[in-house]
Amino acid sequence: MADRLRPKALSEVIGQQQVLGAEAPLGVMLASGAMSSLVFWGPPGVGKTTIARLLADETDLHFVQISAIFTGVPDLRRVFEAAKIRRQNGQGTLLFVDEIHRFNKAQQDGFLPHMEDGTILLVGATTENPSFELNAALLSRAQVLVLERLGLDDLERLAQRAERELGRALPLDGEAREALLEMSDGDGRAMLNLVEQIAAWKVDAKLGRADLTARLQKRAAQYDKSGDAHYNLISALHKSVRGSDPDAALYWFTRMLEGGEDPRFLARRITRMAVEDIGLADPQAQSVCLDGWQTYERLGSPEGELALAQAVIYLALAPKSNAGYAAYKDARRAAAKTGSLVPPKHILNAPTRLMKEQGYAEGYEYDHAAEDAFSGQDYFPEDMKRGVYYVPVERGFERELKKRLDFFVKKRAQRNL
Template sequence: MSDLFASTEPPTPHAAGPRPLADRLRPQTLGEVIGQEQVLGPDSPLGVMLASGSLSSIIFWGPPGVGKTTIARLLAAETDLHFVQISAIFTGVPDLRKVFEAAKIRRQNGQGTLLFVDEIHRFNKAQQDSFLPYMEDGTILLVGATTENPSFELNAAVLSRAQVMVLTRLSLADLALLAERAEREFGKALPLNARARDTLFEMADGDGRTLLNLIEQIVAWKVETPLDPEQLGKRLMRRAAKYDKSGDEHYNLISALHKSVRGSDPDAALYWFSRMLEGGEDPRYLARRLTRMAIEDIQLADPQAQAMCLHAWEVYERLGSPEGELALAQAVVYLALAPKSNAVYTAFKAARDAARKTGSEPPPKHILNAPTKLMAEQGYGENYAYDHDAEDGFSGQNFFPDTLPRTQFYKPVERGFERDLAKRVAYFDKLRDKRTS
């Protein structure tokens, strides 16, 4: 069988090939895993499963370098299951058949199989469905790992048979513990002062594997005095922020930006806007989303918001990056500080709902044109009151279908320009009552 499906017992080091630090520090028990208390703690779902001796299929969802593979490996050891690891990137249907057949043979011989599938979201629907009968009859206990939202990437049938457990980025304190383990392994402290040490943890960006790789580089340096952050920055490249323009992180960050604008927080809005730019997001996409925020959350509370966004978009098109990005940043701040309203959105939604329910109700005849004699005889345009002929330019006539009672869809808020619009609505309501009384 291919090495791809081999058991994952720690490899024996060879004299000619030293093991990487990340492999040397791989935890040997679940108690040695750093972080992820929400999954591994005694009262956590996984802790309760292990204590009860009843382990079910699991999907680990979290960013890279936080222990998904390690925890899966240790679960197999804790439950005496044969551990098999595959990657959805390199595994096809024939390979899956071999895995399932081998697991069936083990089961007949009294040995269970924990099948760990890395990047499980990369399997298509048919491939994911192929796991179901073997999960149901106990041939395999599936442990999948994904960096993408399982709700969108995994079949409902698979999700219904597995428990999703969320693993989080390692905290700075977690990374500090990991660094101390590395220093004990090497028998010496890292040649960094306290501030540079903190900078190193920030460079790792919550990824334990990245931190250990960086530490391995640092230990190899010949340094006489501890380095400061600036010296460290010259020797190491900062890890690129985790960002996938078509994946989960993309939607998480645009959601954070939108909600920060809606929440009138210009500083948080600028932060998320900058995070997306640093991740390589297309500024035109951000310009379009900012315009959407103007028409969704500000509306007539500040009619200039739309114009501000369109103007910033046009400036970006003329200047390009990076100068044009400043115009978009100005729009971000303007939107965050603008008065907010969704009154038109609410009114439009209610009006569309009423339009669907009332079907084909015709307009009242008095507001219909009568270009022919027949239409005039049918009462089209009869008794229509021309608003400009009224003393105050307002006739107060009914413009709804005769069978539909007058409904107030638009209810302006007492914020920004809509405060003035609310006064106009009240003024016309008062005149209308006067005309119809």
Template sequence: MADLFDTGPVATDTGPRPLADVLRPQTLAEVIGQDHVLGPEGPLGAMLASGHLSSLILWGPPGVGKTTIARLLADQTDLHFVQISAIFTGVPDLRKVFEAAKMRRANGKGTLLFVDEIHRFNKAQQDGFLPHMEDGTILLVGATTENPSFELNAAVLSRAQVMVLNRLELADLERLAQRSEKALDKPLPLDGPAREALLEMADGDGRALLNLIEQVAGWKTDAKLDTKTLGQRLMRRAAQYDKSGDAHYNLISALHKSVRGSDPDAALYWFARMLEGGEDPRFLARRITRMAVEDIGLADPQAQAICLQSWETYERLGSPEGELALSQAVAYLALAPKSNANYVAYKAARNAAKQTGSSLPPKHILNAPTSLMKDQGYGDGYDYDHDAEDGFSGQNYFPDDMKRPVYYQPVERGFERELKRRLDYFVKLRAKRNS
């Protein structure tokens, strides 16, 4: 995948040049929207100022300048620029690239190797870069839209610095639109709201905006067009969403935390974003049910039932009607009282079980179906709780050599307030019985 200001069709002296080619930055200072990386205080800016450039991984969404930055880095450091794509490059091609870089190095010229979509190389192919990075044959600049922590070898990451590039904000896109109007020598035929709508259609992608601007600039009209007309003539860019990639995990995290934070509007927004991106509603149904178990628990025992009912409703109705039932569960969970007390207690109990996994239960709570077991003391001294005062014996049910722990501590919210009252009651009775 090419990146922001990538040429596309090869420009010639006689043919028309794409707007992206015309506006390609000639210096790093002209790159829009990445000052946090390229500015004097940014990591890449400081690296260039020191005169030492290390291998880099440029991580960011499409159309934010990854290819452009790599080209300009080669210019600024006087390195020979070589660009390959992991989609179209095989092992034989890589060997040729490395051999050419070695010859160049022998002649006193370094090579900046730009690898687009580097995450598409498998682990073995990524390992192939290591010796050439270490001996200085190449300076690697990789570009990826996926989280490098998940997609790149630890060995590659240890030899390269990750630079995070941001999607372009509306202000950045407006600057790009103004540059376009200057290059075209005419304003875009849009009124204010339509111009803002055009920027929003690009969804943070500078290359997408330039493509949209080229279309709009080609319309023959004497009047400024409004938002309705713009929407009729242009299709909104599909939102960036990869059901198996980083956006998938980012959005489900946003949904979960919005529910946990008791914000139904935000929760419904992220829920809708995932559906619009093509997410499987069954995945959402599972995650919504998990939220009920993990973050609401016994503070509202009905929450889990509502999730399961909404899931069943979706299975019966299908899309799109069944998705409304899931949205109701999302809103309910966001407004339900929250407690992770049982979740915390469960994890603590699992941890204790791992540490004391060989400890036997106390004999008084073991059944004795044989005479031999009775002779061993199984069941001796067991107090049948239904016969005890208040239906509670207060006996110990932990291993004899284990100090009694406290795992479950209900909160003063929702139904758990009642459970806390019951728990406190039994704690007092147990203390009374044992005294």
């Protein structure tokens, strides 16, 4: 079905108007007749191979398709030699490399001279972030175009095209049809495969959602625990917690679990959220995360995941402050800048007579003996201006800490008058 419905022209491609539209990158290149090498970055089943093949037709280039998984250096040499011969005979070559990120650095470098002298127009396809997986030299010679997963409207148009090819409608009611589109998860090829399965069923009446889901196993969501999906989803979870949205936070948390993420990774990250984005605005938040983590270790999956989910909800609703995090980073920068400055002598211990003679501990004031248990002495190095790093916010428990800090600042100022 996917092969039978493969578009015959770029105008027939469903979706990807951000790339194919008249004012979009490919539309402008084709209109001007000036094509550059390209890298298509996007999830499976969104048209990377189809668009590359149609580009060859539009530009009268000979289309050659290889896969980085099955192609070695000798194969590449043969491809480049054949392209050189074509070029001598007046025809260019569009070389489509599927899974281009699978080539190592040396193999990727092998494309460069042939791209530069016009032997090939390279069109690579990758599901991985090109910034991490492709050489800078190759990226500088190619334009990266992002292809997006197909939306529900795009998938519906594709389903209708399949029904016209079949000559009949699918035996699905409205809810079942909606379930079919959801199961496809933005992958047009996957949806056409499902359509082909459904079309082969012999049924007397339209199937409902429950009937369909009973007959078809739900397609696993796209998730790579070491790839872009991993980093994108943990970023979404972290920012949802920071944005005090427990519903969004729970959604991304469970999306990661459904994708097979290790709950221990999530336990570690939500504990980090507690110390980075909540801090002393709610000192209890860190304990909630650690308790949830410990509960998971005792119960395991799936029961222990509920404890982590409750920690996520608690963090999302907790008062937020990054004052402690910011203070830590500022203090680290100051420590790196000031190097080896020694503490002032009055706060150094003097266990020997020589040290006492050198002024160690001289003038030290014992804070517990001072009024309000606060001496107001300077504890920074003598040659360093007093730093201010921790600036608490007017939220949660930090509101109380700010009152204490303001009191100490006032007392210190009175001492130094």
